[in-house]
Amino acid sequence: MSTIEVENLKYRYPDTTKLVLNDLNFSVEKGECLGIIGENTAGKSTLCYALAGLVPHFYKGAYGGKVTVNGLVVRDHEIATIVENIGLVFENPFSQMTGAKQTVYEEVAFGLENMGLVRQEMHTRIEKYLKLLAVYSVKDKNPFDLSGGQMQRVAIASVLAMEPEVLILDEPTSQLDPQGSQEVFEVIEELTKGGMTIILVEHKMDKIAQYADRVLLLHEGRQVDLDTPENIFSRGDLTDFGLTPPVVTTIAKALGIQYPGTKLYPVTIEEFKRLGEDK
Numbered sequence: 001m002s003t004i005e006v007e008n009l010k011y012r013y014p015d016t017t018k019l020v021l022n023d024l025n026f027s028v029e030k031g032e033c034l035g036i037i038g039e040n041t042a043g044k045s046t047l048c049y050a051l052a053g054l055v056p057h058f059y060k061g062a063y064g065g066k067v068t069v070n071g072l073v074v075r076d077h078e079i080a081t082i083v084e085n086i087g088l089v090f091e092n093p094f095s096q097m098t099g100a101k102q103t104v105y106e107e108v109a110f111g112l113e114n115m116g117l118v119r120q121e122m123h124t125r126i127e128k129y130l131k132l133l134a135v136y137s138v139k140d141k142n143p144f145d146l147s148g149g150q151m152q153r154v155a156i157a158s159v160l161a162m163e164p165e166v167l168i169l170d171e172p173t174s175q176l177d178p179q180g181s182q183e184v185f186e187v188i189e190e191l192t193k194g195g196m197t198i199i200l201v202e203h204k205m206d207k208i209a210q211y212a213d214r215v216l217l218l219h220e221g222r223q224v225d226l227d228t229p230e231n232i233f234s235r236g237d238l239t240d241f242g243l244t245p246p247v248v249t250t251i252a253k254a255l256g257i258q259y260p261g262t263k264l265y266p267v268t269i270e271e272f273k274r275l276g277e278d279k
Helices: 046-054 104-115 120-132 146-160 177-193 205-211 230-231 247-255 270-279
Strands: 002-010 022-028 033-035 060-067 086-091 166-170 197-201 214-219 222-227
Touching: 002 046, 002 270, 022 222, 022 230, 033 046, 046 060, 046 086, 046 166, 046 177, 060 166, 060 177, 086 146, 086 205, 104 120, 104 146, 120 146, 146 177, 177 197, 197 205, 205 247, 214 230, 222 230, 247 270
Parallel strands: 033 197, 033 214, 086 166, 166 197
Antiparallel strands: 002 022, 002 060, 214 222
16 A cells, blocks of 8 residues: 555635645655645645645545545544654744744654653654754754754654654745755755655755656646656646746756657756766
């Protein structure tokens, strides 16, 4: 069984008539990084909420179909159970902080306390993930005294400390400056290399191309395509969905640099250079 299975998922928010998610069907394998792209009305964040159980347990409305995460049917389990299997990092790191803790260390401990972990296991996990996210040196600082990049890494550490099977990142760098964005993507790279199952919503197409194994293209709540980055970004109709391919792909199209025997263009600098040398 796949780690995530989405079957005929439909959803609309209360007091609305339009489906935000309209008959989605896809699966995600263990250790895979799935990128999700689409313009602002595509339903990306709502899909994240559905995978994490916030839809339909927190956000009510009309819900149909089935979402299964690590063998659990999301609709049939409380959020407290779901968060042990899937973690969600929001777009704005400020919204992730509890505001009730005075130090980074205590902030990361908050979720573990709610899980009822024994103290020694808590300390072991907190130190492990603060070091992994390179924020151990600020463990005694107030979370709101940190830079945006540091705060987002603390948010990720807080989720990872609960050791979920799946990590969802909903545009984790949209509120950050270039330095903060780079810090977060370095963490994502570390996690993908470590084999964690990741759902990455991101408006930076070059980052999706670099980190995603497959890409899910949404438009107005519908599933347009699900394929490799090369196939998705080589489509000639991306602008119809409010998107542009990575800069590398745009340049490759202009220069006619393709994978031999295909109509596919490179999506990363490394592949661009390799194909350019072979041409």
